[in-house]
Amino acid sequence: MRDFHQPRRSAAVAGEAMVASSHPLAALTALEVLRAGGNAVDAAIAASGVLAIAEPHMTGIGGDCFVLYAPKSGRVLALNGAGVAPMAAAVDWYVAHGMAEIPPENPHAVTVPGAVDAWFTLLEAHGTKPMAELLAPAIALAEGGVVLTPRVAHDFATNAAKLGKDAELRRVFLPGGRMPEMGERLRYPALAETLRRIAREGRRGFYEGPVAADMVKRLSALGGLHRLEDFAQQRSEWVEPISAPYRDHHVFECPPPGQGLAALMILRTLEGFDLSSRCGDADRIHLLAEATKAAYRARDALLADPRQAAVPVERLLSDARAESVRRRIDRRRASDPAIWDEAEHKDTVYLSIVDRDRNAISFINSLFHDFGSGILAPESGVLLHSRGSMFRTLPGHPNAIAPGKRPLHTIIPGMLVKDGRAAMPFGVMGGNYQAAGQATLVSRVLDEGLDPQAAIEAPRSFAFAGVLQLEATIPEAVAADLAARGHVIERPARPLGGAQAIYIDHRRGVLIGGSDPRKDGCALGF
Numbered sequence: 001m002r003d004f005h006q007p008r009r010s011a012a013v014a015g016e017a018m019v020a021s022s023h024p025l026a027a028l029t030a031l032e033v034l035r036a037g038g039n040a041v042d043a044a045i046a047a048s049g050v051l052a053i054a055e056p057h058m059t060g061i062g063g064d065c066f067v068l069y070a071p072k073s074g075r076v077l078a079l080n081g082a083g084v085a086p087m088a089a090a091v092d093w094y095v096a097h098g099m100a101e102i103p104p105e106n107p108h109a110v111t112v113p114g115a116v117d118a119w120f121t122l123l124e125a126h127g128t129k130p131m132a133e134l135l136a137p138a139i140a141l142a143e144g145g146v147v148l149t150p151r152v153a154h155d156f157a158t159n160a161a162k163l164g165k166d167a168e169l170r171r172v173f174l175p176g177g178r179m180p181e182m183g184e185r186l187r188y189p190a191l192a193e194t195l196r197r198i199a200r201e202g203r204r205g206f207y208e209g210p211v212a213a214d215m216v217k218r219l220s221a222l223g224g225l226h227r228l229e230d231f232a233q234q235r236s237e238w239v240e241p242i243s244a245p246y247r248d249h250h251v252f253e254c255p256p257p258g259q260g261l262a263a264l265m266i267l268r269t270l271e272g273f274d275l276s277s278r279c280g281d282a283d284r285i286h287l288l289a290e291a292t293k294a295a296y297r298a299r300d301a302l303l304a305d306p307r308q309a310a311v312p313v314e315r316l317l318s319d320a321r322a323e324s325v326r327r328r329i330d331r332r333r334a335s336d337p338a339i340w341d342e343a344e345h346k347d348t349v350y351l352s353i354v355d356r357d358r359n360a361i362s363f364i365n366s367l368f369h370d371f372g373s374g375i376l377a378p379e380s381g382v383l384l385h386s387r388g389s390m391f392r393t394l395p396g397h398p399n400a401i402a403p404g405k406r407p408l409h410t411i412i413p414g415m416l417v418k419d420g421r422a423a424m425p426f427g428v429m430g431g432n433y434q435a436a437g438q439a440t441l442v443s444r445v446l447d448e449g450l451d452p453q454a455a456i457e458a459p460r461s462f463a464f465a466g467v468l469q470l471e472a473t474i475p476e477a478v479a480a481d482l483a484a485r486g487h488v489i490e491r492p493a494r495p496l497g498g499a500q501a502i503y504i505d506h507r508r509g510v511l512i513g514g515s516d517p518r519k520d521g522c523a524l525g526f
Helices: 024-035 040-054 091-096 115-126 131-144 150-158 160-164 167-173 189-201 209-221 228-232 260-270 281-302 319-328 433-446 452-457 476-484
Strands: 012-014 018-021 064-070 077-081 237-239 242-246 249-253 347-354 360-368 375-377 382-384 413-418 421-429 461-464 467-470 498-505 510-515 522-525
Touching (some): 018 510, 024 131, 024 347, 040 115, 040 347, 131 189, 209 228, 249 260, 260 281, 281 319, 281 461, 281 467, 360 413, 433 452, 433 461, 452 510
Antiparallel strands (some): 012 510, 347 360, 347 421, 498 510
């Protein structure tokens, strides 16, 4: 039971169905779908459509999507809704043009958006409602206007420079030539019409015809290698999830090219330590930092599209590797810092939903960077993501860009399973932080016995790019202890990510949900 003297949220508790989202309008939309007889899949798609309007800097139909789905009667299923590089995107082209990397705000950072195809693939296999019905709330919101909530308004203001660079971005997101404030209403009529076309024509309404032509025209004008055929050929893929044990549960993730493998590697390492309430805060953060550095080194060296590169999943999750990493951890001294040449990325939305039949979905949709690539297709209103910036332009690297290849992905839905049944769909937003964040959240629930809300609210740390980031809620005494162990301490300006989770108490028939106060959302149930 939480301390009611503290100004924190109570966990959401319900007996029939529940949704946890980063925005209240998405949570309400999903709940209405569930109350109207829809299942978890229906609710997730409807809520994701609303989030494309309510949090347009984080997600949208110009991005990618990954899903873990646990139907009440079967095993966990994984859907890879990542887009691919254009067929003309050979790594030698980038070498010849002197591109040592792919900048986020660049047409080459735009892989074919996979989200829309993923929505249809998921709906056709496991949904019950027509897409037109599920997209209706998003269409109405885009036409009627959405009021900016506090975190969304803050994120808009943080990206003032990026929004000011492009005339199309200014036209859509800076109406009247100024930054909108909290409580102001923004409308997206072109995007509403595109959603209406998708609802009417299906996936062809996005990947073929006027919408695809608009996206290709804008990208080509900026120097992109995209062709209409690249969009028409986009397909999502049902894949076999990967998993690893942690305490008396199993944690399921989507396989590479997602970084879910890194989350599992961290947990495999942490499993050998006592992280219960007896573990001090500095010790807990130190162990997590060391496990994270080891996992992320492997992630950046080895993770890639398994269709075009061999990824040694079994070896990376083996007992031998976990024990080897644990032996190298000095509890009183930080290891050499891991330096990455990729930037940190924080911009994603996540949905956790459990319906009345105990179907559970873990659903994540993203533009990658704030406002994606910053490239807006003007006629369709589609804001394009920047996922291709994760590709390397180094020939021979597993994650080198190549025709039809998917890049390393940071967005990862998670699913906790016990005794063959879904126990907690969960997710952590925050780009590169997600793998470390997932491991932290699982440990908070299973090692410390926290409910999802308390686990999500707990202070966060992240060892990344040679520093140990500590949120402001971590005391100075703890920071000093960690600095004495050799960690380079940084206090990040923005909180680390966001999260949602719903714990399924099968014995009592109760759902217990949490939603991150670092965002504007909530968990709701009935």
